[in-house]
Amino acid sequence: MTPQRQPAAAPGDPDLSAVRAAQDDRAAFDVLYRRYLDRVYGYAFYQLGDHHDAEDATERTFLSALRAIGRYRNRGSTFRAWLFRIAHNCVANVHRSRTRRRTVPMPDDPPWSAPNADPAGLLHRAEEMHAVMRAIATLPDDRRQVVLLRFVDGLSTAEIGDVLGRSPGAVRVLQHRALRDLAARLGRRE
Amino acid sequence: MPTRPARLDAAVDTLLAGQPVRGGELADIASLVHAALGPVPPSSRFEDRLRRRLRNSPRIAWPQLSPSRLIAAGAVSSAAVGVTALAVWRTSRRQAVDRPWYR
Numbered sequence: 001m002t003p004q005r006q007p008a009a010a011p012g013d014p015d016l017s018a019v020r021a022a023q024d025d026r027a028a029f030d031v032l033y034r035r036y037l038d039r040v041y042g043y044a045f046y047q048l049g050d051h052h053d054a055e056d057a058t059e060r061t062f063l064s065a066l067r068a069i070g071r072y073r074n075r076g077s078t079f080r081a082w083l084f085r086i087a088h089n090c091v092a093n094v095h096r097s098r099t100r101r102r103t104v105p106m107p108d109d110p111p112w113s114a115p116n117a118d119p120a121g122l123l124h125r126a127e128e129m130h131a132v133m134r135a136i137a138t139l140p141d142d143r144r145q146v147v148l149l150r151f152v153d154g155l156s157t158a159e160i161g162d163v164l165g166r167s168p169g170a171v172r173v174l175q176h177r178a179l180r181d182l183a184a185r186l187g188r189r190e
Numbered sequence: 191m192p193t194r195p196a197r198l199d200a201a202v203d204t205l206l207a208g209q210p211v212r213g214g215e216l217a218d219i220a221s222l223v224h225a226a227l228g229p230v231p232p233s234s235r236f237e238d239r240l241r242r243r244l245r246n247s248p249r250i251a252w253p254q255l256s257p258s259r260l261i262a263a264g265a266v267s268s269a270a271v272g273v274t275a276l277a278v279w280r281t282s283r284r285q286a287v288d289r290p291w292y293r
Binding site: 027029030033037038041042045046051054055058059062063066067128129132133136147148150151152154156157169172173175176179180182183186188 | 193194195196198199202203206215216218219220222223224225226227229230231232233236237240241243244245247
């Protein structure tokens, strides 16, 4: 399955027809599963820093979503905001149930490594990316959440607001502060 | 006039749409973060296992889970418990009245 990122949500919910199909026939849930597996997994992985925990949280998320999809109603938000609200809660539960310290998660096959064949350039790039990941891991929890939901999952600020229970304006401010913090931690000036 | 967070948010939208962004240090940081947080696909074994679990998970009758049905079911069972308790109480009271005092 090819991982995809999507930009901010278009007006309306692009998943609505798939959701209605899944409400009528549970086999149709597979469409939503294939569409969102990578992104839910990525979110869980970057939050928990461990593949095993990420699998646990992803499994809980989709099983909960399947159980609850019959009650899903489109009330001005999107399906993916609803799904990531479930993922957010499942990640929090897994995090509470495990007492491991937060690590700096790195993908097994980092996307920045492939196109650059120059070893020195590759090393420099890898160090830079590690520094970014370390800086993200030290952000306050609410800012880190916003960064992950925005950059890993491509949610809009309105959708992130639905997930975290904040207004879109508050999410934009958190995003601004997070990137400003990261600039300071990476030794850059705004 | 858009605020700085709103301008930055528009820049991030552009970035997530796959287009280059210009406009200050924070937009550069956003590009770095976007590059660092690459996709992390799960293993195909996990993907297949979870798909099977989703297909085989027991079906739940959604109407049974609606709040109004739960409230109605709760009220009916509470009433049933109340009626049973009253019947037991009246029966035991009647037996106590009918029983001779010297036994």
